Amino acid sequence: MSEMKTAAYICKGCGLGERLDAAQLSKVAQKEGKANLVREHDFLCSAAGVQMIRDDIEKEAVTHVAIAACSRRAKAEAFWFPTVAMARANLREGVIWSQPDTDEAREGTQEMADDYVRMACAEVKRMKLPAGNTETGHNKRLLVVGGGVSGMTAAIEASNTGYQVVLVEKSGSLGGWGARLWKRIPFQEPLKDPVETGVTDMIDRIGADPNIKVYLNATLAKTTGAPGRFAAEIAVESGSVAMEEVGAIVQASGFGTYDIAELPELGGGKSPDVVDQAGLEKLAVEAAARGQPIRRPSDGGEIRTVAFVQCAGQRDDTGRHLPYCSGFCCSTSIKQAMYFKDVNPAVDTVVIYTDLRVPGSGEDFYRSGQEKGVTFTKGKVTGVEPGSKGCTVKFHDLILNDKDAAIQADLVVLATGQVPNSGVNVDIPEEEAAKMEVKPVSILNLDYRQGRDLPQLRHGFTDSHFICFPYETRRTGIYAAGPVRRPMDMAQAVEDATGATLKAIQAVENAELGRAAHPRSGDLSFPSFRRDGCTQCKRCTVECPFGAIDEDEQRYPLFNESRCRRCGTCMGACPVRVISFENYSVDTVGSQIKAVDMPDEFSEKPRILLLACENDAYPALDMAGMNRIQYSAFVRVIPVRCLGSVNTIWITDALNSGYDGVMLMGCKHGDEYQCHFVKGSELANYRMSKIDDTLKQLALETERVATYEVAITDIERVPQLINNYAAKINEIGLSPLKGFA
Amino acid sequence: MSDLNTQAVERYRNNFLKEVEENVEEGHWVKMCMQCGVCSGSCPFGPHWEHPPQEIFMMIRAGKRDEVLASDSMWMCTSCYNCIVRCPRKLPITHIMHGLANYAHRLGIAPKGQPTREFAKLFWDNMMKKGRVNEMKLTIGHYFRNGIGAGIKEAMAMKDVGLGMLKAKRLNPMELAGGHGLKDLKGFHAMVAKAKEIEDRKKGFVK
Incomplete structure (x- = not known):
């Protein structure tokens, strides 16, 4: 791109021509927007309209295109010009569809449209066509950490898709918990009986697959790099160290069981006749090897009654045990009761539960258990007392409200939960972690500025964008799969591992082309920083939600391009504003803010700037327009990649140039966050909580800046918020700063 | 009649559920109850029963033979069929109630003067x-x-x-x-x- 040539296109379709003065818009683009070329068209997204733009790009050497038509979210295929920088002025959803079609409203509507044309022209001139760096890494092998059912599924699926795999397993054999089961719950019809686990087949397939390289008795000593160019140092128990280069990582490090010795009140650790579910699988495997039914562990006696205690040390509200439900254990108890019933229907099997939770196809399996005569008793077990021959299980019968119900059982099975193998909690400082009783062992040993493992969620489960994108973690190119990210059964783990593998494959393919991974998939832009302006404050390296930025030897930020998700949180963080993307920068937004024509203080026309998250708030606004829900004509909306990318300079600039108020609309944050970039909206909210000082310095009311949490479904609420805010501004009066800019 | 009762007690010892399955009309359905309580909530006479259907099923599983058979609860059923229509597990609850009443009657332990x-x-x-x-x-x-x-x-x-x-x-x-x-x-x-x-x-x- 040698010389910049800008062109503005004014569409007159979809009623734009009737509602707006197109000639006036053209004049604005020409005179104020300083577009080199301005054209109007009756139907811009038609083949003829698009061809007109294409011809200009080719023949007139247009390099920057401003399209004044519909929302940037509409007609993206028609207006697809990958060789030029492009800005869109949203005149349809954002202006004529959200403003009343009345004579009184005509002036305000036209002013709105004029401003959006000014803004698009200003923005596009500050944009550069993102080039995309294709030199970030070309390795397409996958590293799978963990050789259980999840890990093996990931390896097999990747190999089937044509990708090479390095599989690292800590123990001496593949299979994990799956290999220790006697039978598993069926995944598909008929959902009646326990079936073979199929784990042996998986192990055999991996052994015979030339695409899969397996390291047993091995752990990751160090992991460096980024998607497309990870380097893993694999320490094998024998002492040797192997280096493997991979493009992406699937972490399937699985779970451990909750220790039943923590449950002495339920007889845990007090008698061999009280076992956990894993213990019963062991008994079943041993019994099958002997070709006999399962015997009582303490004395080898015959088993006539088995009691299954659900939620043992789970869903605990006393704070002593696991607070969550592991989700798999009800189905597992049904399966294990069938171990007895299928051999001898005369054995009484009683499942004592408070809420039977059987996800997936579990309801059919539950029904099959009932048909086989497994008894289900709704109750809460209060104690298990081991005796000479079997145990007494005391429980509160919740249906009959009998607090002193009890049964005698030869064997008691405690349904304990899953505890994730998540590695180190990166949110706990190293010094504090060193003081902990049990020192967690890192799984990945990442050489990252932000810690050695993936971040953890509640209860120590490994990161996952659980609301919208469950496979995504905050470390690009590293995907968590299976029970390490949330409790789950084998069917779910298989599905989960398959999904995570496909995400890992997307990550290596994107990295090769220099494109962003989810959620801005395909984005070629990338943050760069002006080194001589950087003060090494480290805010970008600390606040990047994805750990994309390390520090180099001289303590300057070191951007790892393929780890970056292009949210712009670093740009919002930078106090000296040296970070920018080619097509999204402090300047592209700042110039839009300044391009708006500011009526004077006597005009009674306030101007409100709305910085709207492009993932939720902006689509909600578009949908409001589609539903013809009207909102104040005084608002000017600028979409931002994430509220985290909002640099406070935009706010001060806006207020200084005479805006009467600034609204920020981002996603829900906190534990139940909906932010695409996990921490963006949270950081923005934190930064805005500090803006009051700035406002006081400017001698302005604190109401002049307002932050809102909105969801994509807030189609009626967002216009309402705008109107309420406009009323508020009306109440406190216009900004005293008008006319000084 | 009461020797019939003695015989039944003898034959099934502790297993009342099995006794119900074999002797009560539609009794084999009792084990399929999943204790959701929709039957009890749907019964227009529910508040007047000592033991609504959900409880009766649980008592059968818990082996509370005398309490179930001597109860007047299932005699309160007016055959409105609300429970059958609503039961998510498709249990023929009305029929089971009448079956239980009939069984208790035949054994001679149904409540006198009910x-x-x-x-x-x-x-x-x-x-x-x-x-x-x-x-x-x-x-x-x-x-x-x-x-x-x-x-x-x-x-x-x-x-x-x-x-x-x-x-x-x-x-x-x-x-x-x-x-x-x-x-x-x-x-x-x-x-x-x-x-x-x-x-x-x-x-x-x-x-």
């Missing part, structure tokens, strides 16, 4: 006499079940209904004198006896 049970007995005996229900006799038998004084009182309270029915020719006073019966009364009795024989054999009541 009005529904008394009326059912009255109805059955009335019907067996002529092969059809004699409404005059049934009504009078019912009103006077507790003696002459109470009978007159109850009859007086219902006299408007009775006169209305007479006027509408829904009640024939001539039926008091013997009343008419089925053409083949003998055949009817043989049919009922055969049905009872089959049922007894099926449910193990044969001595």
Whole structure:
């Protein structure tokens, strides 16, 4: 791109021509927007309209295109010009569809449209066509950490898709918990009986697959790099160290069981006749090897009654045990009761539960258990007392409200939960972690500025964008799969591992082309920083939600391009504003803010700037327009990649140039966050909580800046918020700063 | 009758669920209850039952034999079929309730003097006499079940209904004198006896 040539296109379709003065818009683009070329068209997204733009790009050497038509979210295929920088002025959803079609409203509507044309022209001139760096890494092998059912599924699926795999397993054999089961719950019809686990087949397939390289008795000593160019140092128990280069990582490090010795009140650790579910699988495997039914562990006696205690040390509200439900254990108890019933229907099997939770196809399996005569008793077990021959299980019968119900059982099975193998909690400082009783062992040993493992969620489960994108973690190119990210059964783990593998494959393919991974998939832009302006404050390296930025030897930020998700949180963080993307920068937004024509203080026309998250708030606004829900004509909306990318300079600039108020609309944050970039909206909210000082310095009311949490479904609420805010501004009066800019 | 009860206790020892499955009409459904409580919530008489259906099923599983069979709860069922319609597990709850009541009755441990049970007995005996229900006799038998004084009182309270029915020719006073019966009364009795024989054999009541 040698010389910049800008062109503005004014569409007159979809009623734009009737509602707006197109000639006036053209004049604005020409005179104020300083577009080199301005054209109007009756139907811009038609083949003829698009061809007109294409011809200009080719023949007139247009390099920057401003399209004044519909929302940037509409007609993206028609207006697809990958060789030029492009800005869109949203005149349809954002202006004529959200403003009343009345004579009184005509002036305000036209002013709105004029401003959006000014803004698009200003923005596009500050944009550069993102080039995309294709030199970030070309390795397409996958590293799978963990050789259980999840890990093996990931390896097999990747190999089937044509990708090479390095599989690292800590123990001496593949299979994990799956290999220790006697039978598993069926995944598909008929959902009646326990079936073979199929784990042996998986192990055999991996052994015979030339695409899969397996390291047993091995752990990751160090992991460096980024998607497309990870380097893993694999320490094998024998002492040797192997280096493997991979493009992406699937972490399937699985779970451990909750220790039943923590449950002495339920007889845990007090008698061999009280076992956990894993213990019963062991008994079943041993019994099958002997070709006999399962015997009582303490004395080898015959088993006539088995009691299954659900939620043992789970869903605990006393704070002593696991607070969550592991989700798999009800189905597992049904399966294990069938171990007895299928051999001898005369054995009484009683499942004592408070809420039977059987996800997936579990309801059919539950029904099959009932048909086989497994008894289900709704109750809460209060104690298990081991005796000479079997145990007494005391429980509160919740249906009959009998607090002193009890049964005698030869064997008691405690349904304990899953505890994730998540590695180190990166949110706990190293010094504090060193003081902990049990020192967690890192799984990945990442050489990252932000810690050695993936971040953890509640209860120590490994990161996952659980609301919208469950496979995504905050470390690009590293995907968590299976029970390490949330409790789950084998069917779910298989599905989960398959999904995570496909995400890992997307990550290596994107990295090769220099494109962003989810959620801005395909984005070629990338943050760069002006080194001589950087003060090494480290805010970008600390606040990047994805750990994309390390520090180099001289303590300057070191951007790892393929780890970056292009949210712009670093740009919002930078106090000296040296970070920018080619097509999204402090300047592209700042110039839009300044391009708006500011009526004077006597005009009674306030101007409100709305910085709207492009993932939720902006689509909600578009949908409001589609539903013809009207909102104040005084608002000017600028979409931002994430509220985290909002640099406070935009706010001060806006207020200084005479805006009467600034609204920020981002996603829900906190534990139940909906932010695409996990921490963006949270950081923005934190930064805005500090803006009051700035406002006081400017001698302005604190109401002049307002932050809102909105969801994509807030189609009626967002216009309402705008109107309420406009009323508020009306109440406190216009900004005293008008006319000084 | 009570030796039938002793036999059942002997045969099933501790396993009341099994006893219900084998001897109670539709009893094999009891194990399929998932304790959601929709039946109890749907029952128009629910608040008046000592043990609503959900509880009855749980008691059967918990082996509370005497409490279930001696209970008057299942006698309260009016056969409105709300529970059957709503049960997500498709249990024929109404039928199970009647099955349990019938089983308890046959074992001789159903509650004495329970009005529904008394009326059912009255109805059955009335019907067996002529092969059809004699409404005059049934009504009078019912009103006077507790003696002459109470009978007159109850009859007086219902006299408007009775006169209305007479006027509408829904009640024939001539039926008091013997009343008419089925053409083949003998055949009817043989049919009922055969049905009872089959049922007894099926449910193990044969001595």
